[in-house]
Amino acid sequence: MGSRDRRRDGATDDRAMYRALAGFAGADLSQEQMLEVLLQTAMAAVGSGNRDAVEAISAALVEKPDLNGWRAFVARDLARRLPAAVEQVWTRGWEPADVVRYAGRRLGLARGALAAEVVTEHLAGYAAVTVDPRWHEQTAEFEAAAWWPSGSTAAQAHLNRDGWVTFAPELLELVAFLLVLPGLERIGPPPGDYRPVPGETGSTPVAPKHVDERVLSRIRALLAKAEATTSEAEAEAFTAGAQERMARHSIDMAMVQAGQGGGGRGERPATRRIWIDPPYEQSKTVLLNAVAVANRCRSVWTKNIGFCTVIGFAADVDAVEALFTSLLVQATTAMTRAGRIEEAGGRSRTKSFRQSFLAAYAFRIGERLAEVTQEQTEAARVELGDDRLLPVLASRQQDVEERFAELFPSVTRGRRIKVGDRMGWASGRGAADQASLGTSTAVRP
Template sequence: MSKADELIGAALEALAREDEAAFDSAAAFLADRDDADRVLVEVVTRAVSGLWRNGWQPADVVRITVRRLSDWHGRAAADLIAWEMRAYAPATVDERWRDQLAELEASVWWTGGYLAARQARDGGGRLVTVSGVLELLGLLTGLPQLESLSPPPGAARRTVPARSHTVSEKTLARVRALLAKAESTTYGAEAETFTSAAQSLMAKYSIDAAMLDAQPGGGEGPAAIRVGIDAPYEQTKAVLLAVIAEANGCRVIWSQELGFATVLGFWADLSWVEMLFTSLLVQAQTALVNTGTRKHGTGRSRNKTFRQSFLSAFASRIGERLAEATAATVSQESASRGTDLVPVLAAREQQVEHAVERMFPNLVSRAVRTAWDREGWAAGHTAADQASLRTRDR
């Protein structure tokens, strides 16, 4: 073991003990060494590789880093993830990983040593940079094992034979473009036109996918994604995600301490759950801001209980509206197709339930308890009635 390795180990031990003086001393000695850049990056790279084997994905790592440390540490994590990913042939990296890397803008943008390049970009001191990467390393080495959602990089990707009547990328691109126009326009009539067109395309896609997968040898089983849930009011946001998922034949497992929820379902539904959650969360937050502040008769603020009640009521009413919309659409589609879709969709949801049991065999459910405010509940219920569900009127 080199001296640099010993200093890194000492710094990690100091972090675990929350001994700031010992950590600062180890970091200072490490920063003075010529081999610090090479050795520290190598150690972080090995830690990242270990996370892939433990079920983590790039977006998960950056999310937890920003949540527990800072935006700077998140940028450093994205950089070093990009560095680690150079070791894999593109054909052995799952497409979802590549999408995450693109969204994170993770790239090897530097030449030479990373610490020197990071220091030059930030305009900070070398000790600050070394200390920051050591803090990142301390976090990465202490993360728990997660459920595996996809093959880790380096594993051969499983290919699925193309089916002629699945929706083409061209059609999906049209849907995304329609939704983008609906979100950008300030005219309600235009938004209605765009979202209705997108809904028509995607509703057909979802039903077609369910019918296709029901055929012998058709389709893959349920999959899973992770959706970040940020403070404040994480619990009520998790409830909103859960009711959206349930109305779309998916299930949600919330990992509160890690800041995300795992959503299980079929690919035809998962992307829509995430999209609809984002859209409705924005609408809820906008409506919440417009309600202004609330105070008790004594003048003391009651914003927290008001907002929690608002979001709880919003989620409850949205769940009811989505369930009603789903039931109506299934009835209409069954009539138009001359086929009862209820058994097909029920079997599909049963597959999702089995996937939950396999992935989370020790799952424990807990009751949701939030502070309650009568006015906040009424306002949230009203906002949910006014919220647009046009992103996915099933």
């Protein structure tokens, strides 16, 4: 798995930020100049993650006397800058879900909810058919319905409802946050540039489906059973059965695409960002990479921001996301169970034990998933013949590699995980055996 750092823009010396605030308080500046000082200082503080400076900037904003319409001016100016800042984010490669997740992670859940409202409001200004269907799906998940009056904006409504002292600092911080977001790889068209696929109808386009939803539903049902059961034998059978269905469905879809597009090149590889929540992020990315490789995908970890980019064909990427989510639940359950067993040793709750456990779990899961995929590929070779199957799989793998190289031409290999607890490693490897060994013969759809 590759690793890619994205350094935050706007980092600066703390003393420079406080000098700027001192100048704001004492200098004879116009309203435009005063707000510009605050915004630039806020951008530096947010970019460097300096919460003390953010608080100082908020205080300077709200404590300034409301002379000559200062508050009304700030409200108008920030409301004007907000949509431009959102527009700039799209040109830098961010998608709606990315903005909301990162805002919640960096600024807190309240700011994340505000970002969801602002993003949803902004996209509503475009003709629905000019926005990528995936973006519509992402904003629908926010459930950020417009509660503000018609003719108003979310920012104006918040100011009226929450008051200047409460909301003005939130608005300033959100604008600053959007302006310092670094550039990302563009994985889809920005709003306004999307064009519907031929034959697509309706005011809100639906993302083209490259996966049989019935198969995906069965896979998710198997994974849900694996998460819910207390029997390790049942969990291993359900998980293995899900991977078998994933692997076979991938082959079936590849052959269908080959028949429709010629040589398997009718469909372009998909790209999806999967956010990795703390703690133990490195071990979780190893698990995601193991699942991705077993399903003929590639993954890259953008460590400083907190997500992995998975590249592969749509059916495979759907499978990777579903299985990774399930295996995280199973790994956490197994880690908790192992911790109770090893608790007498006093190490089961340490960071080293859990990091080692999850790393071993991820490596062993990768081996097992690869075995299942290989078994299904061999079965398909017998059924279809090498001359039909192998060129298609090779062509699709080449497409994935080309897309990977296009997006990440200078990616570097991530550092190896340091395993500091042998007991955790042994426990994690054993839990992975229990989670993924077995066949689907005992599994019913």
